[in-house]
Amino acid sequence: MAKIIVVTSGKGGVGKTTTSAAFSAGLALRGHQTVVLDFDVGLRNLDLVMGCERRVVYDFVNVINGEGTLNQALIKDKRVESLFILPASQTRDKDALTMKGVARVLEALKKRFEFIICDSPAGIEHGAIMAMYFADEALVVTNPEVSSVRDSDRIIGMLSSKTRRAVQNLPPIKEHLLVTRYAPKRVTTGDMLSVEDVQEILAIPLVGIIPESPSVLQASNAGIPVVLEKNTDAGQAYLDVVARFLGEEPPSREKKGFLTRLFGN
């Protein structure tokens, strides 16, 4: 049974697209048929972060309007087997994503894929609602920072009231908290909210912590999902998120101290 997962946050710039690219590539690396959809009509960027921007011919809105087939619009990733991208439209107005059209595309994708990842635009407007409406699960991407936490809470409220599962009285969307841009040192000095603080306020289960890391920008510069850079801290952290999402408990990755590294345990 295919699962639809929305990557959402409310606030912009917290790492939704980075997470969508890394999480979908991570699932595909584990052998799952995965497709990632860009819902940010007019401000398409997933293609760029995933390094397939020059291969876009047809997009999501073309498929909805019947101007191209789903097969024509789906871009097969060149690095990871079983990973596909459906890019957003760059030119159309955002109302082009109709509820019926989105439902039809998702139904068709469900027949082919195990995981359908929906990269939500920022904000709480039509595009964001369309991205979350049909979801079974949600990754709520949050920075340890007041505006991001507040917006995430707003989004969690919408997940439980404005989605198909809420409207049709079905079991609620399964929510996962993903804290990104985390700097443990600044938490220690009392300058940054801790994961425990964020979790206490938002009250949803934690699926992972992505450290603030230069590797995230380096990966997006190159158009490579950061999980493919396996030796980076952020890449490892995303692989752990995927493992936890799949129900495994990844090994603890406590950073070893200088002396431990020198002399061993």
Next chain:
Amino acid sequence: MRIFDYFRILQPQKTATVAKERLQIIVAHERRLRDPNTVDYLPLLQRELLEVVRKYVAIEDEHIKVHVEKEGEYEVLELNITLPDEKRLSPL
């Protein structure tokens, strides 16, 4: 109390602690506003209270504030009416 504790008191609160406290308050407030069960009657209550008060005192719409706060098992209805200056207080 040890001598060092005095210095701790003098230190300003860490910003992360301030952030958490502010967030807890605003998030709780906004959740109440979203909750369809608790706030539906507040606008109407506010309007009717305003009418009653206006029978005796001339006040503007914004001078009345109604707020429901949940404290443990209790719900506290807070009503705040700002009366105009003495000079402007005249029997209607």
